[in-house]
Every structure is written in structure tokens, then in C-alpha cells.
Amino acid sequence: MRNIAVFTGTRAEYGLLYWLLKDIQQEPELRLQLLVAGMHFSPEFGMTYQQIEADGFRIDEKVEMLLSSDSAVGTAKSIGLGVIGFADALSRMAPDALVILGDRFEALAAAQAAMILRIPVAHIHGGEITEGAYDDAIRHAITKLSLLHFTSTAEHRQRVIQLGEHPDRVHNVGAIGLDHLQRSNMMTVAELSTSLGFALERPYFLVTYHPVTLASEPARASFKQLLKALDYFPEHQVILTYPNADDGGRDIIPLLETYASQQASRVLAIPSLGQQRYLSAVKHAAAVVGNSSSGLIEVPSFGVPTVNIGARQRGRLAADSVLHCDAITPAIVDALQVALATDVSQVRNPYGQGNTSQSIVNTLKTAELSVIKTFYDIHKES
Structure with missing residues (x-):
């Protein structure tokens, strides 16, 4: 029997990993x-480790690494704390492989520790591009620290x-979050309203905006532009989810809380929806708005338009249902108007x-697990 450790540091990544955790759990x-680790233990971001336990999973190791900081220095220090914590945790766990999804700084810390401890890393969602965030460099760094790769498209595999x-270690398997389309039960609007304690009585926007950590797009100023754009659609309700823990994220939280408190019957601000409520909210939304990767990867499969704001996701492959715009009010308003007037129900998700x-x-069961690998030189092989 192989011991397969799976890392999660944020609510979003845990939601994507849910069915993989279930399938590993049930595989003899x-x-x-x-x-x-990370955001899961932060009161600011909803203490989401409790949802993991409520879903029936046993947490083998907890690593608190997240400083209550809103600066690049704080993020860099959090990575350092993570490496220290993961070194101890992984040494105790002694897994045969460690599964890591994505491109977050928490994941980078886990991958570094695993590499030094000679634990093979299996990386999900490598090969993608998000030019507006330092996540882009982190993703490629984790690729080089990893033995096995599970990409979401043929282009990303290449x-x-x-x-x-x-190539033998790089498997194109599609986006893991889309397993929910086949396997998860979605709530009705009435059930979602009851669960949220917020009456969804009109068409609504689902909004998530994260800080842009590389391009010139100040988080606070850009988020204000987004809120002004939402005011142009008073007939639509709004569900606002909190940003992630990147530097600049905490600066946004008071803005969304104030915006929601001033329009309590129209706007709901919530730290974390959880995967079932999030996907249910996507399914019934008039549009998904912001700069989350979910808007480009999972949302198109629901036949719901995405308004992708600013530079964070620049370069990422996107379906025709995704409308890109600058992080300024007129551009966001224009994109929302187009989104509401366009039928995207038959769009193909790449x-x-x-x-x-x-x-x-299946690959984790059979793959040779070794930290020794050679560099594959395309020019020499061709």
C-alpha cells in the first residue's frame, strides 16, 4: 500500500481536490x-479546516504558516515558516508521494520541503500561464520540483x-475541478438562499477579486472600480467572496464588508462559500465576475458567462464565454452588459x-516513484 499525502493550503484548492481525496480514500x-496549512487556519478567511473535517477527512498534519500581514515581506516570511513546518510534518508522515495542486506560495513551501526530504511530488495544473501574478513563476518552479505531472489541456502538457x-511523466487529464459536474449535487436557488441566510430573489452576480501581485493593478483602487461598476446594475444582487491571502488581500476586505453592509438586502459578503455552495452559486448566477482562475476553468462548463477583470489571469487559456476587460469601471460595465446579452449555454470548455x-x-497506483529524473531535452530527442 502506498501512502499518498495531499497538500491543501486554501479553500479554493481544497474544493478542487475534494473528489481526488475521496477516491484515494476509497482505493485499497x-x-x-x-x-x-495556510488560510485554512485563519479566522480572517473562515477557519476552513473545519469544513475539511466536516467532510469526513482526517487531517494528519496541521501547519500554521500564515502571518497576519498584508505585505510582500509578510508573504515571503510565511513561505519560510511553511518550509520549516512542512519539513517536520513530512518527516513524520513519510509519504511515498505528495500531491500538490496549482501555484500558491503555500504550495511552493511544501514542494521545497518535499524535494529536500526526497519525497516525490505529483503536481496538478502545471504548464498554465497567469502573467499578472507571481503565481506564474511559482507554478513553473513547482513543476521543476515535481516528478509526476497532471495537466489540464494538451497545450499545458506540451x-x-x-x-x-x-513526456512519460506528464499526463493530460483535464481540469480536476470539473469532476464536480459529474459527481456533486448542486443546490437549488431556494436551498442556496436558506444555506446562506440571504434571500436570492433576483438575478445575481458572483464576485471574487484577488490582488494582482505582479502587474501594475493596485488592489484597493481596482476593487473600488469594480464596486462602482456593480452599482450600474441595481436590479442584480451580488454575492461577494473574500480575496485570498496574497499581499494586498486584507486591504480589500473592509471595502467589501462596507459595501455589503450599506446594501444588506442586495449584497452578501462571505469569507468562504465552500465547494458545494460555490458551484451552486455559479450554476444559478447571471455572471461570474472578478479575476479568479475558476472563472476561466470551471465556470464555462455551467453555461454561465465570466467577466475576467484585469491582468491576474493574463495568458491563461479561456473559453469563448470569458470576456476580458481592464480593471476600470467603464470597461467592467461594458463587459457585464455584453455578458448579460450573450447566450453562452453551448460554449465548449477547453x-x-x-x-x-x-x-x-490510477497513475499514483502504478507510477514509478523516484526523486531521480533526467532533463528531457526536446532538441536532442527530435
């Missing part, structure tokens, strides 16, 4: 270990190979339609 040849990873989790499990 694998034993699930769960390594939890990019991982271009980074020197052998990230697939689900069944990703079981493909990953």
Missing part, C-alpha cells in the same frame, strides 16, 4: 494522508515537457468535462 492500494519534464480524479489515482 492507497492510503490517504492529509497535510493542511509546455511542461518544454520545461524539461519527460479544460474538459470531468473524470480527472480517477485518472490521477
Whole structure:
């Protein structure tokens, strides 16, 4: 039996990993270990480790690494704390492999510790591009720290190979979050309203805006532009979810809380929806607005338009249902008007339609797990 550790440091990444955790848990040849850190233990971001436990998962190791800071220095220090904490945790867990999804700074810290401890890393969602955030460099760094790769498209698989990873270790499996389309029960609008304690009586926007950590897009000023744009649509209600823990994120929270308190019957601000409520909210939304990767990867499969704001996701592959605009009020208003007037119900999602989790499990059962790998030189092979 192989011990497969899975890392999660944020609410969003845990939601994407849910069915993979379930499938590892139920696979007789694998034993699930769960390594939890970062935002999951922050009261500011909803103490979401409690949702993990409520879903029936046992947390093997908890690593508190997140400083209550809103600066780049604070983020860099959090990475350092994470490496220290993960070194101890992974040493105790001694997994045969560590699964890491995505491109967050918490994930980078886990990957660094695993590499030094000679624990093979299996990386999900490598090869993608988000030019407006330092997540872009982090994602490619984790690729080079990893042994196995599970990409979301053929294009992303090719990019991982271009980074020197052998094709035999790079598997195009589609976007793991789309497994929810096939396997999760969605709430009705009435059920969602009851769960939120907020009456959804009109068409609504689902809004998530994260700080842009690389491009010139000041978080506070840009978020104010977004709120002004929402005021042009008073007939629409708004669900505002909190930003993530990147530097500049905490500066946004008071703005969204004030905006919601001033329009209590129209606007709901919530730290974390959880995966079922989030996807249910997507399903019934008039549009998804902001700069979350979910708007480009999962949302198109629901036949719901996305208004992708600013530079954070620049360069990421997107469906035709995704409208891109600058982080200024007139551009956001124009994009929302187009989104509301366009039928995107038949748009094809380039990230697939689900069944990703079981493909990953099958590879984790059979792949050779070694930290020794050679650089795959495309020019020499061609």
C-alpha cells in the first residue's frame, strides 16, 4: 500500500481536490494522508479546516504558516515558516508521494520541503500561464520540483515537457475541478438562499477579486472600480467572496464588508462559500465576475458567462464565454452588459468535462516513484 499525502493550503484548492481525496480514500492500494496549512487556519478567511473535517477527512498534519500581514515581506516570511513546518510534518508522515495542486506560495513551501526530504511530488495544473501574478513563476518552479505531472489541456502538457519534464511523466487529464459536474449535487436557488441566510430573489452576480501581485493593478483602487461598476446594475444582487491571502488581500476586505453592509438586502459578503455552495452559486448566477482562475476553468462548463477583470489571469487559456476587460469601471460595465446579452449555454470548455480524479489515482497506483529524473531535452530527442 502506498501512502499518498495531499497538500491543501486554501479553500479554493481544497474544493478542487475534494473528489481526488475521496477516491484515494476509497482505493485499497492507497492510503490517504492529509497535510493542511495556510488560510485554512485563519479566522480572517473562515477557519476552513473545519469544513475539511466536516467532510469526513482526517487531517494528519496541521501547519500554521500564515502571518497576519498584508505585505510582500509578510508573504515571503510565511513561505519560510511553511518550509520549516512542512519539513517536520513530512518527516513524520513519510509519504511515498505528495500531491500538490496549482501555484500558491503555500504550495511552493511544501514542494521545497518535499524535494529536500526526497519525497516525490505529483503536481496538478502545471504548464498554465497567469502573467499578472507571481503565481506564474511559482507554478513553473513547482513543476521543476515535481516528478509526476497532471495537466489540464494538451497545450499545458506540451509546455511542461518544454520545461524539461519527460513526456512519460506528464499526463493530460483535464481540469480536476470539473469532476464536480459529474459527481456533486448542486443546490437549488431556494436551498442556496436558506444555506446562506440571504434571500436570492433576483438575478445575481458572483464576485471574487484577488490582488494582482505582479502587474501594475493596485488592489484597493481596482476593487473600488469594480464596486462602482456593480452599482450600474441595481436590479442584480451580488454575492461577494473574500480575496485570498496574497499581499494586498486584507486591504480589500473592509471595502467589501462596507459595501455589503450599506446594501444588506442586495449584497452578501462571505469569507468562504465552500465547494458545494460555490458551484451552486455559479450554476444559478447571471455572471461570474472578478479575476479568479475558476472563472476561466470551471465556470464555462455551467453555461454561465465570466467577466475576467484585469491582468491576474493574463495568458491563461479561456473559453469563448470569458470576456476580458481592464480593471476600470467603464470597461467592467461594458463587459457585464455584453455578458448579460450573450447566450453562452453551448460554449465548449477547453479544460474538459470531468473524470480527472480517477485518472490521477490510477497513475499514483502504478507510477514509478523516484526523486531521480533526467532533463528531457526536446532538441536532442527530435
